[in-house]
Amino acid sequence: MATPGDLAVLQSILNPCTPFGDLPDLDVVEKGADALDDDDAYDPDLLKRVQDLELKGVLAAESGDIKVAIERFSEAIQLLPNRPSAHNNQAQALRLQGDVDGALKELNQAVNLSSGKGRSACQALVQRGLVYRLQGQDEAAREDFQCAAGLGSQFARHQLALMNPYAALCNRMLTEMVEKLRNPSVQQN
Template sequence: MNRLSEHDKAVLNSIFNPLSPSLLGESEFHEETENDRVSQDDLEKGEILEPEVTEIQKLAILESESKNFDEALKLFEKALEKSGYPATLLNDRAQCLRLAGQNEAAMRDLNLAIEKSKNDRIFIRALCQRGILYKINGNLDEARNDFSKAAKLGSKFAKSQITELNPYAAMCNQMFREMTMKLSNP
């Protein structure tokens, strides 16, 4: 397994652990990919935060990543109050709430973020997060709907989730896992 690339390891992990946190978006505060980059048009749509609010947002994210959820939520609330509750901050706070196990509050923030979203990047992220929550709650039709919308806008994560929600793909993954386990344990 040492000779596998990081990508290969991630693919194998998603096969053997289809519900692992990394696949379910637990590290939503991630580096931007090509699909996540904000275009000039997006910047003109009002998602730019004041520098002071951006600093508070960064601190809140760091606290979330350190699992200091109470402090992170206080910081998010402060940033939201100073900025008029923009979609990007609602989406980030929803992530924190979700990690803290407050899924109902996270869902409220995500619904509002989707409603207020003014750029595709935030809209996509909020749809994916809401899709994750729907999936966790067993509401697979709603999850599939959100992932489909996000996939149409270019989200690779959403495309992978749609595939995973396909019963035939799940069956193939199960068969592949069983076959691989048999080969690795002769």
């Protein structure tokens, strides 16, 4: 098993444009229960029904039946409208269906209901950041990725690095250097 120091060294080698010691998901571990959604406020039996509906929705989406997935997520939202997880899942299904505006509405709802905290907020911020990025709204995407990174999303950190012009330059230079090492006889322009 690797020590935190070993992981930090590996992280700096594999991701040279990130700060030294930036360990994936370290802040999720440090935050403990705060990093998770608070489902304690809901009736356990009702919560179980909603979670079962969400699972059925996810399975339907994975099998390509987006219509059924949306129906299951809608049922879950009707049972517990203030629980952000189902809104987040609904957004993903809507996005897969091509309804970007509907997806953004659900993502906004998930972020608002979660008060920007927990796993659902993190996932919703990443999804919304990706939608913004596809729409060319880079500043809005950067803000969402920054918030999600603060909640522990390694993917969001990676997206921030990709959006950083200095990181892009670093990646290009590293790629050129590795190519020169692999093929010393090939001249790079």
